[in-house]
Amino acid sequence: MTTLRVWQVMTLLLVCSLLLSGCGQRQLNELGLVAAVGLDPGKEPGSVRLTAQIVRPADARGQTGAPTGGVGEPIYSVSAEGRTIFEAIRNMARYSTRRVYWAHNYLIVMNEDYAKAGVTDMVDFFTRNHELRMNTWVAVTPDNASEVVSTITGLEVVPGEAIDKLMRFSEIVAEAPRTNIMRLQEMHLTPHTQIVLAKLQLKKRGIPNKSPEKGATLKQLELSGAAVFREDKMEGWLSPKESNAMLLFLQDIKSGVIVQPCPDEENRYITLEVRQQRVQVKPEMKEGEPTFSVSVSTQASMVELGCRASYAELRPSLEKQLADEIKLS
Amino acid sequence: MSLLGDSADIVKRTLEYGKVSGVFYYIEGLADAKKLADFMQLTASIALQNNDMQECANDHCSCRLFANRVGGNLGRTVSEAVNAIVQGDTAVFLEGCCHAILLGTRGWAERAIDEPATEQVVRGPRDGFTESLRTNTGHLRRRIKDPNLRFDRIVIGEKSRTEINVAYIDGTVKEGLVEEVKARLNDIRIDGILESGQIEEMIEDAPLSPFTTIQSTERPDKVAASLLEGRAAVFVDTTPFVLVMPTRFWEQLQASDDYYTKFWMGSFFRLVRFIAFIISLTLPSIYVMLVSFHHEMIPTGLAYTIASGREVIPFPVLMEAILLETAFELIREAGLRMPKPVGQAVSIVGSLIIGQSAVQAGVVSPFLVIVVALTGISSFAVPNYTASFSIRILRFPLLIASGTMGLVGFAGMFFLIVLHALSLRSFGESYLAPATPFHPTDQKDLVFRWPWWAMRKRPVMAQGENRMAKDQMPKPPNKERK
Structure with missing residues (x-):
């Protein structure tokens, strides 16, 4: 009798789990996968306009055999307003x-x-949200965030993916900090540090294939420069060069380009590629004032020589110039 | 001969040799015609000589003399004679002789020795067992000439009276194993044994488990290797499948090739098989679990691809997976059962309808087709058919659990399966040994096959210590062997 009971219970459980499944669970294709999100100030003071770049998988990936009937656009961007970020999302x-x-x-x-x-509210929401990954990139733009989010980029099908790669490979130019939400939270919560975020900007860089004679008319995203904050409020921008210098202290710069004029020659340049850079900061107390002595050791290799003089002749003066340049920045 | 009734296949031939007349009884189809003719000729020549028979005054003596002359045995009772006849022998009743003379005329049509269809190897012997018990035991005797190799006879089946031989090597076999096997065999009361599968189910340790604790094989070299490792084998007449016991889980993932090819190769193939085992057990469940519950665990690019393939699919992924798995099992079963000439139809239907049309029609997603195909291929990579079946059947509870409860269901069901496997024993051996409980010396033949010169010790279960002498690793000639 007991075995019968056990079987009854087990059958019931099985039937229940089969029939009741589906509510609560969502298949992957029933979700709007967000690739990028933009935050603008809303119309009413204190409100926020949230723009989400949602991937349309059918068009983000090529025809996979199944009829998809897409409109050809890989993303679907929508915006919604709310007093808080969560309300804006719910309004969406x-x-x-x-x-x-x-x-x-x-x-x-x-x-x-x-x-x-x-940015306190924003840092709180995106770190509190259980769905969001802590390695999501964070950037500030002088343009409309909604426009940045909904701009189709050139090489990658999904624009969010393009920014991800832009951030990953930004170390080659080293002009913008690679800031993700985890670092943002660190910077925000630590009392002794201020927030620095990367700067994203729309610039006319793309040349349309159908009318190349018009030149670069398509807007593309450019990652260059940085936004600096005091406490949680943004203060201003850093130029690419300034942010490059700042990056020396913030993170390892693996690569960089330094262009120097040739000695004794007009309009001719020599190009150096930074291979390795080590920074040491020593705090000292001098006459009651805290001072910092910074020593930078750089290894660079010459990649382009436009001067008439040979490299061997140039080398001593070049090293001096390079040292000056680093000191300058 | 009323005991045998008036059966159509029983032949009675009466021959007269001068004063002496004799009756031959044999079964057509079981008695070899040529052997019979030889015996008849011999009988005739002896009977016609007659002298010896008369010299021997007493009846018993003449019978025995006659039997000795023709090379037969004396059957003292009727049942003994009948027994001999149904096994293919011929019983001769001579006038003036109160015993039956039994002539060994057994011989019937036999299948030629073939390569086993279920366990093929690239490197290794190609002979397989046949349906004849003596041929099969002969295979083994040819491989192990040690006089300690024993075949103990047991007859099971009220009606079939099937001969069963328990094979083992005395002094090597795990202690107490033969007695246990024989005791279990002797407990069987059944009217007929037609295949070793019946024996397997009647003596198994875990009769309700989807896992099999007794291995069946068609390969004589596999059986010989098992005996050398201290196991026992059960040969059943009329089937090429020999049972090997005790069998642990890991042995079902090992193939004969592993031991005959170079150890790097053997270990690599074995590793591939382990991967295949894991894939065939878990891949559909993991896919279903990720797509319906844990979307964040899929890499973003892959998530787009999966989502784009699923864009038009009307079913939830669990249902889709069960549908496709069922279709795959249908194709497999149909391919097995249908007559060979129409076999092509199955592959056309399988590849075109399931593979292409179903995807184009938007009924199943292309990614799931890959998953199910990979799972199917993997399940065929498991060398033992029974083992691959137990994996295949365990896939479904795992699939349903992970499709309804996500990772929790998957982990829970997997836990249950592992718990169950841990609780199993095969003739006193833990089913998951030597992995758990851990036997350090038996690791040489688990996931990796060590080189032969390093597999010096016998498995823990066998009697006796070493399988080979010390220091057998090949060395350059100028270096002295220790």
Whole structure:
């Protein structure tokens, strides 16, 4: 009798789990996978306009045999307003047919004005949210964040993916800090550090294939420069050169380019590629004032020589120039 | 001969040799015609000589003399004679002789020795067992000439009276194993044994388990190797499948090739098989679990691809997976059962309908087709058919659990399966040994096959210590062997 009971219970469980499954669980294709999100100040003071770049998988990937019937656009960008970020997201559900899903988000980009109003709320929401990954990139833009988010980029099908790669390979030029939400939170929470975020900007860089004679007319995202904060409010921008110098202290710069004029020759240049750089900072107390002595040792290799003189002749003066250049920055 | 009734295949031939007349009884189809003719000729020549028979005054003596002359045995009772006849011998009843003379005329049509269809090897002997017990035991005797190799006879089956031989090497076999096997065999009361599978189910340790604790094989070299490792084998007449016991889980992932090819190769292939085992057990479950519950665990690019393939699929992924798995099992079963000439139809239907049309029609997603195909291929890479079946059947509870409860269901069901496997014993051996409980010296033949010169010790279960002499690793000639 007891064995019968056990079987009854087990059958019931099995039937239940088969029939009841489906509610609560969502298939991957029933989710709106967010690739990038932009934050702008809303119309009303204190409100936020949130723009999400949602991937349309059918068009983000090529035809896979199944009829997809897409419109050809790899992304679907929508924006919604709310008093808080969460409210804006909930408002998005009025017209987004799929539940917005954050775990695959690549980028959070803020408008300059939004950042100037303070980022505490934003840091809190995106770190508190259980879906969001802590390695999501964070950047600030002088343009509209909604425009940045909904711009189709050239090489990558999904624009969010493009920014992800831009951030990953940014070490070659080393002009913008690679900031993700985890570092942002660190910088925000530590009382002795201030926030520095990468600067994203739309610039006319792309040349349309159909009318190349017009020149670069397509807007493309450019990662260059940095935004500096005091406490949680943005203060201003750093130029690419300034942020390059700042990066010396913040993270390892594996590569960099230094262009120097040739000695005694007009309009001719020699190019050096930085291979390795070691920075040592020693704090000292001098006459009651804290001072820092910074020593930078750089290894560079020459990649382009436009001077008439041979490298051997140039080398001593070049080394001196390089040292000056580093000191200057 | 009323005991045998008026059966159509029983032949009775009466021959008269001068004063002496004799009756031959044999079964057509079991008695070899040529052997019979030789015996008849011999009988005739002896009977016609007659002298010896008359010299021997007493009846018993003449019978025995006659039997000795023709090379037969004396059958003292009727049942003894009948027994001999149904096994293919011929019983001769001579006038003036109160015993039956039994002539060894057994011989019937036999299948030629073939390469086993279920366990093929690239490197290794190509002979396989046949349906004849003596041929099979002969295979083994040819491989192990040690006089300690024993075949103990047991007859099972009220009606079939099937001969069963328990094979083992005395002095090597695990202690107490033969007695246990024989005791279990002797407990069987059944009217007929037609295949060793029946024996297997009647003496198994875990009759309800999907795992098999007794291995069946068609390969004589596999059986010989098992006996050398201290196991016992059960040969059943009329089937090429020989049972080997005790069998632990890992042995079902080992193939004969592993031992005959270079050890790097053997270990690599074995590793591939382990991977195949894991894939065939878990891959569909992992896919279903990720797609319906843990979307964050899929790499982003892959998530787009999967989502794009699933864009138009009307079913939840669990249902889709069960559908496709069922279709795959259907194709497999149909391919096995259908007559060979129409076999092509299955592959056409399988590849075109399931592989292409179903994807194009948007019923199943292309990614799942890959998953199911990979799973199917992997399940065929498991060398033992029974083992691959137990893996295949365990896949479904795992699939349902992970499709309804996600990672929790998957882990829970996997835990249950492992717990169950841990609780199993095969003739006193833990089913998951030597991995757990851990036997350090038996690791040489688990995931990696060590080179032969390093596998010096016998497995723990066998009696006796060493399988080979010390220091057998080949060395250059100028270096002295220790």
